[in-house]
Amino acid sequence: MFDTFNLMGTDQITMDIVVEEGNVDVGNTAEPSYEVVARSGCSAQLSTKDTDEHELAIESEDSKVSVGNAAKQSHDVVGVGIDCIFNHAKVSTEADLGPQPDVIHLTSLNVPNESSQISSDADMVEQNKQDALDTLIRISQHKKPKKLNVARVVSEDYKCTPEDVQLIEYIKTLPGKQVVVDIDSAWLNRNDMECLFHGDIQLSGEALSAYIHCIRDEEHLLHREGGKVFLENTFISSLLKRDGDPKMLLNCKEDTIEQRVDNYLQSDMVFIPMNIENFHWYLAVLNAKKSEVHVLDSMGQQITDRRDLYITLKGLERQIKLAAEHKELYQGKWSNLDVASWPVIEKITTQMQTDGVSCGLWMINYMEYWTGSSLSDNVTQDDITMFRFKLPAILWDSRLNTKKGHQNLDHNVDEDGQSSSDVQIIDTPCELSKSSNTSHQIEPYISPYVLPAKVTSTNTQELMFVLCTYIMGIDNAKYLKKHWIQSTKPYPISLSLQKLKDILDVNKSMDTDCFNMAVRMIACNDALFLLEDKYHYMDLQFCSITKFGRDPRLRAKPDINMLAKLLECWPDMEYDVSDCKQILLPFSFMGHFTLYVLNMDTRSIYIMDSMPIPSWFKGDHPSMHYIHNIHYIANNMNAAMELANPTWKDDIYMWRRIVPTWVPRTLNWDLSGFLVINFMHDWNGIRLPCICTNGNDLRTKFLVELLKYKDNESKDNIPEEIQEIIRHIR
Secondary structure, eight states: OOOOOOTTTOOOOOOOEEEEOOOOOOOOOOOOOOOOOOOOEEEEEEEEEETOOOOEEEOOOOOOESSSSSOOOOOOOOOOOOOHHEEEEEEOOOSSOOSSOSSOOOOSSSOOSSSOOOOOOOOHHHHHHHHHHHHHHHHOOOOOTOOTTOOOGGGGGGGGOOHHHHHHHHHHTTOOTEEEEEEEEEEEEEGHHHHHHTTTTTHHHHHHHHHHHHTTTTTTGGEEEEEEEEEEEHHHHHHHHHTTTTTTTTTTTTTTHHHHHHHHHOOEEEEEEEEETTTTEEEEEOOOOOOOEEEEOTTTOOOOOOOHHHHHHHHHHHHHHHHHHHHHOOOOOOOOOOOOGGGGEEEOOOOOOOOSOOHHHHHHHHHHHBBBSSSSOOHHHHHHHHHHHHHHHHHHHHHBBTTTTOOOOOOOTTTOOOSSSSOOOOOOOOOOOOOOOSSSOOTTTSSSSSOOOOOOOOHHHHHHHHHHHHHHOOHHHHHHHHEEEHHHSSOOOEHHHHHHHHHHHHTOOOOOOHHHHHHHHHTOOOGGOOOOOOOEEEHHHHHHHTTTTTTTTTTTOHHHHHHHHHHHHOOTOOGGGGSSEEEEEEETTTTTTEEEETTTTTTTTEOOOOSSTTTTTOOOSGGGGGHHHHHHHHHHHHHHHHHTTTTOOOOOOEEEOOEEEEEESOOOGGGHHHHHHHHHHOOOOOOOOOOOOHHHHHHHHHHHHHHOTTOOTTTSSOHHHHHHHHHHOO
């Protein structure tokens, strides 16, 4: 069960949740087998026999083995090693490999070329490369998503064939930012597919959406026992959840709301992928005939809090009402449009998932097999585990993948993602890198707003306006990835220009890295040496290590040694936590920030929350609204304090709790992080001064303070013109 959390500023949630009886098969976790089958010293060739069987033959002087399954259809083409084709590399194998496993994972296709003959004819080389690429443009023979002529998807259909492995190994050699899958605007570059190559990473929304679009392409899967089906993707699901916030303005011109609502109302069932942020995926099915919401969760009944589902349903309800204001809606199938009032019924009553990372894979298989009353095909954890590694081949081979035939065989993509080919590049997180010693000047046409050659104004408001206008005007994807702020002590944090630009976006909440950088700036301020009373400032590492919000039965026990390290003094500061009068602990969950101040002298906890306590709260004391958070903090802090301070014998949970009335309040959820950082900066140990709650002012001043960071290790990456403006802002 989730730790209970508070959803501020939202109406009281009332949902009827019904659990249906039923039995579901639970599989065992199995890791895929990895085996090296090819080594240097033999030759590889692609042979085609008159019987229309295709096989990859590997020969040596003493032995001959056949790798791969024979393809029985004359149009089936298999992929072979790129380097083998280009360089005529010799590949060796041991004399006796024994029986071949069902799934063979090659470690690499980069076979050393010891005796290659390089042709002097450039045209011949290019033709060889194109021939090699043609072998990778295969006609899909996968049975997933489930094909019309397939009675049942069996375990073998989830496993990689040797040809799949060859293809996947080729994909792994591509540059990280090269787009390899584009299926109905679901883009995946090489880096995005990393979650499909490793069994310990949760799948991204983009990877899930790409497969959902493949399911959509199977016409028979759009008409099931329960009626006509509409399969939504993860991006639109996130928009529905966003629009569940009553403060969010809806706009039909900027969003295809009317078309979306039409698609839903024309369907008997709408499948919506649900995500508990950075934690868990499950499927929600809107059954219009029954006016019910059916939940298919691979964890069975382990997760009972469906608050995110309620918010998403409220978002859909708002979109339906907005569409109704612009046109007459078809209601032949939906008798009740108040979807947030529909009862929620749990359809999976037995836990099927036995690991902690495959929930997304389970979710898309539920989308593929749910008929409206049951799953059409059996699936186990073993199948799901193997399916992860096959999914890259399925996505590549899809007829919808527009990037399949446009890969750059030279891999001529530089580290910034620019390519001489026609391959599209999409934004991906940059690796943390050390700053260059040379200054990066502003590139031409980076922003439509031109900076003055010389700063003449001394008006702070004017200078901040110039700075923000320039940054908001930057839309060059390459330039936005540059790191403008960086600090490596006590652990690395790097802020790209994109993250700094997002600070000014009124629709975005505080970024974790930006918040942690700001805490570091406060905690390492030299002025703290002058204070008689020592404070210890903590950042969001506490939340990250303890993994607040996860089901306690799913999360690992926090590492107490790591928590105790959070109580050590900051770099270049000299104090011990046992000497500190107060500890300032920020807490964040689902983008909402709260500050807890632990006063060691008075044994008190100050709770500073910028969101007012909801009107539906009926507790005897305001602090009861935060009781679960306090219990969680106290348990972990007590353990950490015992390790960091051997004299510690107290229990924080028993301390007096204070919810001050003088804390600045706002109904804007996204501003809570900006206000909490001000609380930490301005707290004098007794109360807060008057703090501005204007969103634009808070965001602008926060950005300026970050740019003024004197220990910034990437300062040289900031253009001199920007630095000049920063120096003039007081």
